[in-house]
Each structure stands twice: as C-alpha cells, then as structure tokens.
Amino acid sequence: MRGHSGPVTVQRGLPAGAARRAAELYWEAFGRKLGPALNPPDKAVSFIAAHLNADRAVCALLDGQVVGLAGYQHGGRALTGGSARAVLRAYGHLRGLHRLLLLALFERRPGPGQLVMDGIAVDPDMRGRGVGSLLIAEVAAIAAEQGCQEIRLDVIDTNPRARALYERLGFTAVRIERTPYLRRLLGFGAVTTMHRPVATGEVREP
Secondary structure, three states: OOOOOOOOOOEEEOOOOOOOHHHHHHHHHHHHHHHOOOOOHHHHHHHHHOEOOOHHHEEEEEOOOOEEEEEEEEEOOOOEEEOHHHHHHHHHHHHHHHHHHHHHHOOOOOOOEHHHEEEEEHHHHHHOOHHHHHHHHHHHHHHHOOOOEEEEEEOOOOOOOHHHHHHHHHHOOEEEEOOOHHHHHOOOOOOEEEEEOOHHHHHOOO
C-alpha cells in the first residue's frame, strides 16, 4: 500500500468486515482462471465475498487492512465456498448449470498427508515485500499442526509469475496436466501441480 511503511502481520482467519476486500484480492489474482465460470467481475466478487469460509484463510495485514491472502482446504472445506444451489440462485438456472460444470473442473481434493492451497493473492502495491513468504510460513504451520507432510497447489500455464513465486517459496513442480481442449473455453491449456514439504518444526509455539 502506498504511503504505508509499518510492519506486515499475519493472522489466521478473516478480520470482521474484510470479506469484500478479501474477495477483491482473490479475484485480482485468480479472475483470469475463474472468469469463464463467475464473470462479470462485479458479480463474481460479490459471490465470492458472500461465500468465503473465513476460518480457511490466512491474512497479511498492514495497518489493519488485508493486503495478502492465502486459502487452504481442510476437513472438506476450502476458503471459497458456495453450493450448487447458491450458484444457480446467483446466476439463474440456465446459465448457472453451465457455470457449475466449469467450476467442477477446478475441484481438487487433498491426497493422504496433503494440505491443498487455493493459492496466494497479494495487493499489487505490496509485492516484493515478503508477504507471500509470510503467508506460506503460516500455511505451513497449519499443515504441520494437522499432521500433513506436504502442501499442494495448482497453477495455470498463463500465470508464470505465480509459478515463479511458488518456486521461490519452496514448491516443486511434480506434474503437468495438459488440457489444450480447455484453452478456448477457459483461457489456459495446462495446469502444473506443485508440492512443498512440511517440516514438523514449522509448528508455531503457543
């Protein structure tokens, strides 16, 4: 954030009243990927904000404002929610069914010993200040506390900047799923799965 130079802090969960801000950051980071399923942008941000699971978020804060966000799956719940009924209610039955099919393509379930991340979203003005590292460290602590051995995430081929960030933060590509038949539909043609090991020493002291 321009004009702010205080320390960035990290907390688990979304602060009260921060759902819209979190949804805006999430959309800025992943709108290219989710656009075909949730556009137009204003409606998408409102939908995401209304269906966030706040307890599946890790936030970076500067002067009390959310400047970074990471989401994760645990216990069958992820940061972004919204049932099939909610999608149909928001977008209508005819258009909603098409969107449900697209959203189903993005579903990822954790394997044994895995914590699945929804990715990292950082305010553009805060990039280069270590916000991503802080978020990953906290997610790793959560993973260690849950007895997970690794963190998993997926990154699309049209987002090389995100992949480069994840590599700097200790993630390694383990699989590339090429989906050229989806390029015209979703705007990307490959998804890379990346893993990062979790050390037991990453558990936070109470």
